Amino acid sequence: IGSNVEKSKQPSEAAKKLKIGIYFATWWALNVIFNIYNKKVLNAFPFPWLTSTLSLACGSLMMLISWATRLAEAPKTDFEFWKTLFPVAVAHTIGHVAATVSMSKVAVSFTHIIKSGEPAFSVLVSRFLLGETFPVPVYLSLVPIIGGCALAAVTELNFNMIGFMGAMISNLAFVFRNIFSKKGMKGKSVGGMNYYACLSLLSLLILTPFAIAVEGPQMWAVGWQNALAQIGPQFIWWVVAQSVFYHLYNQVSYMSLDEISPLTFSIGNTMKRISVIVSSIIIFHTPVQPINALGAAIAILGTFLYSQAKQ
Numbered sequence: 494i495g496s497n498v499e500k501s502k503q504p505s506e507a508a509k510k511l512k513i514g515i516y517f518a519t520w521w522a523l524n525v526i527f528n529i530y531n532k533k534v535l536n537a538f539p540f541p542w543l544t545s546t547l548s549l550a551c552g553s554l555m556m557l558i559s560w561a562t563r564l565a566e567a568p569k570t571d572f573e574f575w576k577t578l579f580p581v582a583v584a585h586t587i588g589h590v591a592a593t594v595s596m597s598k599v600a601v602s603f604t605h606i607i608k609s610g611e612p613a614f615s616v617l618v619s620r621f622l623l624g625e626t627f628p629v630p631v632y633l634s635l636v637p638i639i640g641g642c643a644l645a646a647v648t649e650l651n652f653n654m655i656g657f658m659g660a661m662i663s664n665l666a667f668v669f670r671n672i673f674s675k676k677g678m679k680g681k682s683v684g685g686m687n688y689y690a691c692l693s694l695l696s697l698l699i700l701t702p703f704a705i706a707v708e709g710p711q712m713w714a715v716g717w718q719n720a721l722a723q724i725g726p727q728f729i730w731w732v733v734a735q736s737v738f739y740h741l742y743n744q745v746s747y748m749s750l751d752e753i754s755p756l757t758f759s760i761g762n763t764m765k766r767i768s769v770i771v772s773s774i775i776i777f778h779t780p781v782q783p784i785n786a787l788g789a790a791i792a793i794l795g796t797f798l799y800s801q802a803k804q
């Protein structure tokens with residue numbers, strides 16, 4: 494009987510693995526496409542506050558239409574839900590805009606190398622702000638993460654301080670986003686897809702006034718005309734693509750977060766960065782020195798050691 498039970502369990506285990514595999518592959522592919530179009534747009538139209546706002550606006554619109562047409566069921570939310578979501582949205586907004594500002598100043602690969610150091614921020618915030626302690630191997634894994642990122646940063650040919658700080662701020666903000674979201678998603682009254690949709694809507698409300706204050710319609714209008722003159726009408730499609738793919742990759746990542754542990758999620762996220770780093774270096778012909786690549790490899794290896802040590 495035991496072996497029959499084992500046998501009957503097998504397909505569902507395999508189906509679960511397949512489902513997670515599909516989620517991961519989709520998440521990485523969508524993310525690579527987002528990063529490429531986002532950088533193409535930023536190269537021609539260097540207004541990261543507007544492109545960040547458009548990504549959130551596009552996602553919010555897609556979800557409002559899906560709810561109105563009943564393509565997706567609208568979530569039942571109360572004031573308490575939005576109150577708990579607020580700090581998550583603040584952190585999401587800061588992390589998003591900081592990463593986009595970073596990518597407007599440096600190569601996509603450099604931003605993502607620095608962003609692969611996110612686990613180090615997670616440990617330091619948990620240790621010094623939340624008083625959480627970890628086993629010694631977890632702290633040791635921070636040595637290659639921090640060392641690798643530092644080596645990659647000092648040997649980066651096109652280093653830029655705003656680009657570097659943007660990626661660092663994004664890391665810090667996303668650590669807080671993850672800490673707050675864990676609390677917010679507890680009880681699971683709203684599933685991953687709708688949770689991310691609400692997050693987009695709230696972040697859009699938070700970001701819009703800041704984007705107008707920092708850049709503003711006058712600069713956008715001039716920049717838009719220049720980009721259209723330089724690229725042609727297909728520039729509009731690049732903007733649409735970066736916005737749609739931003740929403741889709743985040744939606745899939747939140748949907749997979751529903752199914753897997755935060756640890757598996759962070760391993761998936763690191764592997765995602767490898768695909769983004771490699772594909773953006775190829776597509777944008779980013780110059781890389783061997784010592785620079787070594788720094789990136791050490792940092793990424795460190796994040797794997799970190800996930801092993803946390804296990």
Ligand code: 3PG
Nearest residue numbers: 588589590592593608667
């Ligand atoms: C953004 O614009 O929000 C960043 O590119 C996000 O980075 P991540 O989702 O890869 O951490």
